[in-house]
Amino acid sequence: MLRKLARMEKFDLVTNIVVLVIALLFLLPLFWLLTNTFKTSTEIYQMPPDILPKHWFLGNLEELFRGQPAFQWIVNSFIVSFFTGLLSVLISALAAYGFAKLHFKGQTVLFLVVIASIMVPKETFIVPLFDVVVRLNWIDTYQAMIVPNLATGFGTFMLYSYFKAIPESIRESAKIDGANEWTVFYKLMLPIVKPGLGALFILNFVTAWNDYLWQLLMARSKEMKTLTIGVASLQQDVNPNIGLRVAGAAIAALPMILIFFLFQRFFTKGATAGAVKE
Template sequence: MLKNKSKKKREKVDIIANIVVIFFAVLNLFPLYWLLTSSLKNSSDVIKMPPDWFPKTFTLSNYVDVFQSHPALRWTFNSIVVSLVTTVAVIIVSSLAAYAFSKLHFKGKNVIYIIFISSLMVPKEVMIVPLFRIIQNLGMVNSLNGMIWPNVATAFGVFLLKGFFDTIPDSLREAAKMDGASEFYIFYKIIMPIVKPGIGALFILNFVQVWNDYLWQLIVGQEENSKTLMVGIATLMQDLNPNFAYKMAGATVAAVPMILIFIFFQKYFTEGLTIGADKG
């Protein structure tokens, strides 16, 4: 009897908890819904009061105008290339460095790691001016290279992946070495497949960070065809007589790649967070 009462009580608690979770999920998704529906309205319908929570008429003219009046395809291509190349480069460099700090033994390893990680406390904005001078001297202004390589020089990926490498027992590496495996073979064929969740988490976090790196991309990409999507869409906001639906369409275009990236990598991202929580 007591078990049945306890079971019914737990079921009621679960129902209430699910209702609360669903409520906050809908609340968090509402801005995305409003962005999408507003991009399909006329500008006057976006700002009317009381608002139309569901569009009475749909139009794709805002999207057509964005791509016809501006090089939005070029901006999208630039953003994808910058974010993808930067993220892949960060994963390669960070995984190699994290493996070295976690599994290899060399003089001054801990001191170097502390100095390396200490750079995370320095905001990027502090280095904007000297960094731009370096890029300018290398002739990388108004080029994708100028947006890519400075973002590869970050210690965050090393810090994140080292935690995953530390969870792998050293006996696995030692057994592989006894079988005659080289260091690179151990790293690439044995260790890297185990830390896939960490790689997935780093991919999402870094891709999103680079995609939204508005300030640096604004400084480096000054010409129309060298702008990224975030910078290009921001130029749509500077009109004296703004077309809000037009701007909503541009913002939607900028948001779609982020949504797709998270959908494709959410499995690894969730696993990475779970492993990190278990480790903590």
């Protein structure tokens, strides 16, 4: 028994070392990005490169925020990502609740259509979607970057399992007490599926933050660009300052890194809680 425990401890130690090495390898590009933010272009191109800057240079960040509307790009990204995440969670919760708890004609067929939409890439219908936005005169507006991303088959499918796992007796008891359908949904069901709502919000927030193609088509003026599009425009402009581009990429990556570290426990719990029916 002692030998078995010793072998298990040795195996765990080796596994932890391997995982640590892999984690460090994945973090190396991020470390390189952050350190190059504080180097001049000459130091970035220097061979062999320095691991850390000899002199911490803040000129890249100063040029980014003074010469470019970087702060406005950050605000735009937060507005688009936050409202996309919030409203898409609400719409997905309403749809998932209807499919899981209500009964209507054609329910199964309609649910299969919603699930099948997950397999259709957005690029296949981006042309007609763009035409609709143009006809609504939404180009270069927040609603153009938010509204087309609200209804998602993935969000409906994800929350469906949460609502389906709730015993029907809870809903029936509330109906007997005189609660209407909206009250049951808002005051009874939503608090129960809160982990799933949180996980879906984080997923949608990150997806909207990293969106490139659709926001590139919608944002025409420099002030309406999101951070992702703004940083990409720095790479397209005729600008020899590679440090400025690196600083922009670092600023774009930091919010997502912070969100992951702050909410990783909630995300892991929410992403798996509805997968098992108790």
